[in-house]
Amino acid sequence: MRDATPQTVYLKDYTPPEYLIDSVELDFDLDAQHTQVNSRLTMRRNPESAAAGVSLVLTGEELELISIQLDGNPLTESDFTINLETMTIQQVPQQRAFVISIENRINPKANTALEGLYLSSSMLCTQCEAQGFRKITWFLDRPDVMTRFKTTLSADKTQYPVLLSNGNKIGHGDLANNRHWVSWEDPFAKPCYLFALVAGQLECVSDSFTTMSGREIALEIFVEQHNVDKCAHAMQSLKNAMRWDEDSYGLEYDLDLYMIVAVDHFNMGAMENKGLNVFNTKFVLARPDTATDSDYEHIEGVIGHEYFHNWSGNRVTCRDWFQLSLKEGFTVFRDQQFTGDRTSQAVKRIQDVNALRTRQFAEDASPLAHPIRPEAYIEINNFYTLTVYEKGAEVVRMLQTLLGAEGFRKGCDLYFQRHDGQAVTCEDFVNAMEAANGVELSQFRRWYSQAGTPVLTVSQHYDADAQQLHLTIQQSCPPTPHQPDKAPLHIPVKLGLLAADGSPATFVINGQQQTDITLNLTEAEQSFVFDELAEKPVLSLLRGFSAPVNLNMPRSLEELAFLFKHDSDTFNRWEAGQQLVVQVIFGLIEDLHNHLPLHLNALVVEAFHSLLNAEADDLSYQALLLTLPDESYLAGQMTVIDVDAIHHAREFVKTTLAHALEDDFNRVYLIHHRDESGKFDADAIGRRRLKNACLSYLSQLESSDSYTLILAQFEQAHNMTDQMAALSVIVNSQHPAKASCLDKFYQQWQQEALVIDKWFALQASSYMPNTFATVQALMQHPAFDMKTPNRVRALIGAFSQANPVHFHAKDGEGYRFLADQVLALNTLNPQIASRMVTSLAQWRRYDKGRQKLMKQQLQRIVMTEQLSKDVYEIASKSLA
Ligand code: B3K
Numbered sequence: 060m061r062d063a064t065p066q067t068v069y070l071k072d073y074t075p076p077e078y079l080i081d082s083v084e085l086d087f088d089l090d091a092q093h094t095q096v097n098s099r100l101t102m103r104r105n106p107e108s109a110a111a112g113v114s115l116v117l118t119g120e121e122l123e124l125i126s127i128q129l130d131g132n133p134l135t136e137s138d139f140t141i142n143l144e145t146m147t148i149q150q151v152p153q154q155r156a157f158v159i160s161i162e163n164r165i166n167p168k169a170n171t172a173l174e175g176l177y178l179s180s181s182m183l184c185t186q187c188e189a190q191g192f193r194k195i196t197w198f199l200d201r202p203d204v205m206t207r208f209k210t211t212l213s214a215d216k217t218q219y220p221v222l223l224s225n226g227n228k229i230g231h232g233d234l235a236n237n238r239h240w241v242s243w244e245d246p247f248a249k250p251c252y253l254f255a256l257v258a259g260q261l262e263c264v265s266d267s268f269t270t271m272s273g274r275e276i277a278l279e280i281f282v283e284q285h286n287v288d289k290c291a292h293a294m295q296s297l298k299n300a301m302r303w304d305e306d307s308y309g310l311e312y313d314l315d316l317y318m319i320v321a322v323d324h325f326n327m328g329a330m331e332n333k334g335l336n337v338f339n340t341k342f343v344l345a346r347p348d349t350a351t352d353s354d355y356e357h358i359e360g361v362i363g364h365e366y367f368h369n370w371s372g373n374r375v376t377c378r379d380w381f382q383l384s385l386k387e388g389f390t391v392f393r394d395q396q397f398t399g400d401r402t403s404q405a406v407k408r409i410q411d412v413n414a415l416r417t418r419q420f421a422e423d424a425s426p427l428a429h430p431i432r433p434e435a436y437i438e439i440n441n442f443y444t445l446t447v448y449e450k451g452a453e454v455v456r457m458l459q460t461l462l463g464a465e466g467f468r469k470g471c472d473l474y475f476q477r478h479d480g481q482a483v484t485c486e487d488f489v490n491a492m493e494a495a496n497g498v499e500l501s502q503f504r505r506w507y508s509q510a511g512t513p514v515l516t517v518s519q520h521y522d523a524d525a526q527q528l529h530l531t532i533q534q535s536c537p538p539t540p541h542q543p544d545k546a547p548l549h550i551p552v553k554l555g556l557l558a559a560d561g562s563p564a565t566f567v568i569n570g571q572q573q574t575d576i577t578l579n580l581t582e583a584e585q586s587f588v589f590d591e592l593a594e595k596p597v598l599s600l601l602r603g604f605s606a607p608v609n610l611n612m613p614r615s616l617e618e619l620a621f622l623f624k625h626d627s628d629t630f631n632r633w634e635a636g637q638q639l640v641v642q643v644i645f646g647l648i649e650d651l652h653n654h655l656p657l658h659l660n661a662l663v664v665e666a667f668h669s670l671l672n673a674e675a676d677d678l679s680y681q682a683l684l685l686t687l688p689d690e691s692y693l694a695g696q697m698t699v700i701d702v703d704a705i706h707h708a709r710e711f712v713k714t715t716l717a718h719a720l721e722d723d724f725n726r727v728y729l730i731h732h733r734d735e736s737g738k739f740d741a742d743a744i745g746r747r748r749l750k751n752a753c754l755s756y757l758s759q760l761e762s763s764d765s766y767t768l769i770l771a772q773f774e775q776a777h778n779m780t781d782q783m784a785a786l787s788v789i790v791n792s793q794h795p796a797k798a799s800c801l802d803k804f805y806q807q808w809q810q811e812a813l814v815i816d817k818w819f820a821l822q823a824s825s826y827m828p829n830t831f832a833t834v835q836a837l838m839q840h841p842a843f844d845m846k847t848p849n850r851v852r853a854l855i856g857a858f859s860q861a862n863p864v865h866f867h868a869k870d871g872e873g874y875r876f877l878a879d880q881v882l883a884l885n886t887l888n889p890q891i892a893s894r895m896v897t898s899l900a901q902w903r904r905y906d907k908g909r910q911k912l913m914k915q916q917l918q919r920i921v922m923t924e925q926l927s928k929d930v931y932e933i934a935s936k937s938l939a
């Protein structure tokens with residue numbers, strides 16, 4: 060908990076560690092409530108450190124000291140001091156190596172923050188990133204101190220038959236009193252944030268993988284007994300990821316063993332600990348009847364992500380936590396490429412951009428905006444953000460766009476070759492890209508230090524006489540905290556032109572004939588001329604979303620409808636449909652504000668009509684083309700967010716389309732509806748996505764025919780995708796069978812925690828009138844538990860982040876409710892609490908009445924005594 064003034068840590072204050080730890084031997088005597096840790100640190104002065112002084116400062120929090128020795132001699136009270144976060148040993152040898160031996164005690168069961176060593180159900184596990192190791196024992200808990208670990212675990216044989224840690228198993232044996240021990244050694248030096256241990260009653264699902272150099276790797280997934288039947292997909296995903304990293308980056312796995320453990324209680328998705336990943340069960344377990352198609356895809360993506368960290372994160376790690384995007388942005392980019400290759404690049408790109416624009420752009424426009432390489436933090440856990448991860452991945456993607464696939468790969472090779480075994484910086488990454496390609500990226504580096512989403516303002520003029528298109532692009536970037544003025548960025552802008560018949564138009568630029576091009580935008584304003592255009596072309600700009608920017612470019616609805624039909628760039632084709640609907644919805648919102656009756660522009664109906672009647676080979680892509688922009692995306696485009704008008708206008712569009720195109724939706728639904736299970740090929744997934752998109756429109760009709768269709772799908776479904784799709788439309792309608800379906804679903808799945816999470820989330824995000832009362836009632840449900848992050852996210856998270864209409868209810872009850880939960884979580888689990896506060900950060904974007912109510916709750920939170928650093932930082936920065 061917070062002392063009076065939480066300290067801010069600055070990037071500019073970085074200094075190399077004064078001491079190094081060459082090796083550590085850790086002995087854990089494990090017990091749920093009294094674990095004893097014995098550690099032997101072999102240390103020496105760091106020759107790179109310029110600091111004077113002979114004392115040694117180790118980090119440690121919430122630890123009970125039993126004894127401490129220096130080179131085998133016990134230290135007395137006068138030799139060291141301990142405070143809340145550190146232990147300072149007055150004097151240690153400067154000219155030679157020395158050994159610090161520490162014995163301390165911890166209580167995993169009392170650790171509800173789920174950081175350090177904690178209890179999840181009946182198993183013990185660890186989470187050390189970013190700074191959890193200091194809750195296990197005193198250490199130099201910083202990523203640039205890399206150490207070889209040898210770990211011995213001893214525990215009761217019945218309660219903890221499986222004892223795991225990083226690296227290779229080097230010994231095991233029995234002890235008195237039904238206890239046993241296992242020793243592990245990790246041959247790779249690593250920072251302590253990659254340390255892990257697991258102990259529990261776990262079943263092992265095993266397989267193997269032969270690497271490109273012919274080494275056989277044992278693959279082991281550990282789960283509780285009742286989950287053994289849900290590991291096959293995770294295992295296959297792991298093998299796919301290992302092969303993909305060899306094929307795409309030439310990177311091979313290094314240890315002989317790769318272990319994954321699934322735990323119920325986890326603050327985030329998963330953790331890349333060396334050789335021993337710990338995963339949230341959500342990203343491991345899947346069976347056709349329990350997991351949706353999206354779950355299947357996310358599991359493969361997250362398994363890939365953690366696996367890819369073995370190189371981008373573990374072999375080459377971060378010098379300090381300000382460099383987090385070095386490993387996270389790069390690894391997200393790698394997992395996006397992987398999923399795209401495994402599924403559909405077109406669909407994956409749209410999903411990623413959609414998430415980026417809806418959520419990261421909102422963060423970048425809020426008081427919490429920060430560059431992908433932040434310059435200051437109070438609590439580093441607050442910086443595992445969409446900006447560091449998703450925008451960080453976009454920055455890596457832009458490097459690839461600028462250097463080309465081959466040049467980018469050369470840069471990656473050089474980066475891994477130069478820095479294997481080191482803790483480095485974002486600068487080192489860009490340096491490698493430059494050196495491998497003989498280019499200069501100094502202006503590009505601003506993407507690392509400048510926050511905010513740039514805006515490109517575009518104007519064009521066609522000169523018929525000269526057969527030229529003149530394009531002018533201005534870039535600007537709104538101010539963000541501590542950055543009032545922004546310098547121009549280096550922005551790659553991909554574009555193409557379309558002829559009047561929809562085919563690609565050929566043009567000449569810089570003396571070269573082409574059909575598409577990547578422009579390098581480097582100035583505040585730049586003009587480009589495209590020659591030899593006999594007719595006025597239609598511009599398809601920012602293809603593939605080649606840079607994370609907002610476009611300000613006036614376009615007619617006709618032009619958007621044209622692009623929606625013809626653009627050969629799959630991203631821009633989808634985008635044209637989105638912008639068409641966005642413009643129409645904003646027109647309707649204006650009509651609502653002016654109390655005018657609503658009419659849907661016939662262009663939209665026509666565009667959807669021809670889409671529903673067109674041939675399609677990628678059905679998942681087709682489903683995306685049919686999906687209306689999210690309410691939160693629409694909110695991001697409004698100066699003063701009006702949640703009710705957005706909802707009303709969007710529902711109006713959806714309902715009008717459903718009525719106008721009922722036959723089309725019905726027909727497409729029936730063509731693709733099958734009652735099947737266990738099929739996860741692109742075709743089967745695409746069929747389900749497309750028909751469920753149709754079902755969602757049909758549900759708007761609230762007719763007895765549609766109700767019958769929906770109920771039949773719910774009752775007959777043999778896969779979770781179809782069951783959930785049906786239940787979701789039922790919950791968001793006045794369907795007479797709503798209560799009984801929800802009840803049936805609960806009865807059917809009460810033993811499957813991950814399915815019950817869906818049940819909570821669905822109800823919490825419903826638009827139906829009595830949702831807030833339902834949420835309050837669900838807080839009292841026997842299956843709700845504040846100590847299980849997945850449950851908290853399913854109920855409180857879904858309500859506050861995925862239910863704009865009810866969370867932002869005018870009376871402020873939603874805000875008060877959220878603040879109550881944040882304060883309750885603050886003492887239990889500060890990381891989860893601070894994630895929940897972020898929904899209030901955007902208070903300035905709402906009307907005066909809501910602003911006041913949101914601000915009041917933020918103030919109430921900030922004024923609370925014993926506030927964790929995590930919550931304090933988010934709440935106080937939101938108010939600033
Ligand atoms: N590196 C971890 C995230 C750790 C979060 C600590 N608060 C998972 C990942 O990004 O792969």
Ligand code: ZN
Nearest residue numbers: 364368387390
């Ligand atoms: Zn990661």
